[in-house]
Amino acid sequence: MTEQESAEPAADAPDAGARRGLSRRGLLGLAVGGGAAALAVGAGAGYAVAASPRGPDDEAPYEFFGAHQAGIITPVQEHLHFASFDMMPRTDRADLVELLQDWSYAASRITQGLDVSATGAVGGSPESPPDDTGEAQGLPANGLTVTIGFGPTLFEKDGEDRYGIQDQRPAALERLPAFLGDDLAPESSDGDLCIQVCADDPQVAVHAVRNLSRIAFGRARLRWSQLGYGKTSRTTSDQQTPRNLFGFKDGTANILADDTAALDKSVWVAASDEPAWLAGGSYLVARKIAMIIETWDRVRLSEQERTFGRDKGEGAPLSGGTEFTEPKLSGLDARSHVRLAHPDSNGGTRILRRGFNYVGGNNELGRLDAGLFFLSYQRDPAQFITLQRSLSTDLMNEYVRHVGSGLWAIPPGAAAGSYVGAPLFA
């Protein structure tokens, strides 16, 4: 069902990272206004992951604990709610560890279709705010995954080592270089931490971000967030390739979940890579790519197809064949997207794409605020940088603008009952 080692959360796991519930701080975050009563509510909350499921499910939920975090090679879900967080001023290492423990505890529950804590949306005392905000009550897990990442600024910000982890910073974890055509807005870029939430129901995805934001109270604050839909990337061989908002199939040549060799080569950080705490993890690049929809829509079909290097109907390379025929690069325009992005044009470089379409309404000129929220996982950020530099002459650049960007190290999955990032703080 999922890429992770099956691992039941152990109620009495003895390791240092194990948690039996939300921290006092996490509960305090939930309970501002509730005061002491709320703490009393939390006191009895055990790590009862099997209790009070939200409802029936068509499919078994994805495990939160495992060798790798879920949400990377998990079959891509219908909806995304991506959230970037900054740590609050005057927080210390203990605050950060506690936050990661609380997030992991809550994520291990909600991914199983449970409320964020054992007292739930209506439990505890009527004189306290409920631990869980409640809008996902009655809904199954809907394939929910929660994937947590660490940004460059978590390790060092303005020269400061806020959390005593500067020496553990991966050398490759630094702000992405500027690319031609970047038009990045700080309000949709970067962040100390990120959480990628995917689910087949948008309410379940929003519920996750909302509750994890709430639990972070006093420790981290939502910096920016992005909703998306439509799984524009095919990540398993039985999935139909979805279409992006240019109307073309996207992600045809993606790395697939069952291609272990490619995953080991291009997605997972190896034990032999540095630093050791990141082994089994990955790097996540996010790019908010606005599409100039109205301009694109006025381009003649032949030019649209030349730009992509594929035909629009079938998705076949213009060099011939069907969708899954390997393109003959010499048969494509030298500036076509497929040719420039192809591994053969980039020394074999591949990445795992996991993007989503987004539509935010329209701007004051009546133009759709829409595009691709590009997400990719790779063993080394250099893979993305290589490809993005290759795309600097892409014909498609006339129709897109990169308005947001971020890079995060994605720790390996947490051991049962432990928390994401535990090896970094060991």
Add this chain to the structure above:
Amino acid sequence: MTEQESAEPAADAPDAGARRGLSRRGLLGLAVGGGAAALAVGAGAGYAVAASPRGPDDEAPYEFFGAHQAGIITPVQEHLHFASFDMMPRTDRADLVELLQDWSYAASRITQGLDVSATGAVGGSPESPPDDTGEAQGLPANGLTVTIGFGPTLFEKDGEDRYGIQDQRPAALERLPAFLGDDLAPESSDGDLCIQVCADDPQVAVHAVRNLSRIAFGRARLRWSQLGYGKTSRTTSDQQTPRNLFGFKDGTANILADDTAALDKSVWVAASDEPAWLAGGSYLVARKIAMIIETWDRVRLSEQERTFGRDKGEGAPLSGGTEFTEPKLSGLDARSHVRLAHPDSNGGTRILRRGFNYVGGNNELGRLDAGLFFLSYQRDPAQFITLQRSLSTDLMNEYVRHVGSGLWAIPPGAAAGSYVGAPLFA
């Protein structure tokens, strides 16, 4: 399957409003940049609704033509893309009629899972932009409905009768009065025309708004648009009541699609009502209601439940019973939402609610930009006004802000091959 009379679009319907394809203007709108070639593409386009279906579907699509427009009592779909339009300066009555014909033609196709015109997303000449933007290729209709409405300003704007229809304006069709707590933004309020698009796949909904906006080129411009999800209203008796973003079940007491007597009394404009062209239609109220999520989440459970007048888990009235037990109003707080909104507190007034949750990301303080995009259909706008005035003392007002508003007359459904609003221009 749907509320409408089953009516096959007739390829050779003889009535004045019948269309065999997009207008020259509609094609021109699609083809700016393509010039004369695009017109040539369109010339052969017949009204071939049965041709080139996009893909297989689980369920039969909803008819566009019928006695009533679809999307009102149609079982509420998973996703909404609502769009408000303003007519362009210097457009005349013929432009408006042509636009409505083009929209109806395109809507009658896309609701059946077809492209917006017979030449489609890859047909016609490679030297022209495709008629259809293509991102819904391969997707079934997904329950798509397109519902078209006329705002007060279509009939009269700044004292001007732009389209020769001022004398046909329904007396009740005027901007809604100001309500206590209104904080309306012009950029999410009002509009000459509206299109409510609902579908079970967001890509299909977005495709509809995008293509209808594109077809409107030179005649009408997108003024504002709003995406939503999560069908917060129950409109058929076999639907589970969904939850709003306050975590409560919403729409328990809604008018249901099979309650013909209630629909005739409270939703459909009767033949005896004025004006005659609106008979079989309705009035649509839209309210963008921002929720102060973080404040609400800190309110104790007992107060949340007092505010709604229902318990949070089951959704039962606090006066006792289960979700569908009729509330005993005297057993609820006088300022509770259920009591104030109840027909018995408002002289029997009822409306058909069809709202959706929305989440647009977060603001610069890290607070979620989220709430309810409230939509209601009623026979007379006075019904909504009565209820909204009653809610002026609602305890819930502390946690919501009305930031957008609009009112539109919803014409009856179009006869097969005709267009929405034809009786107004007859």
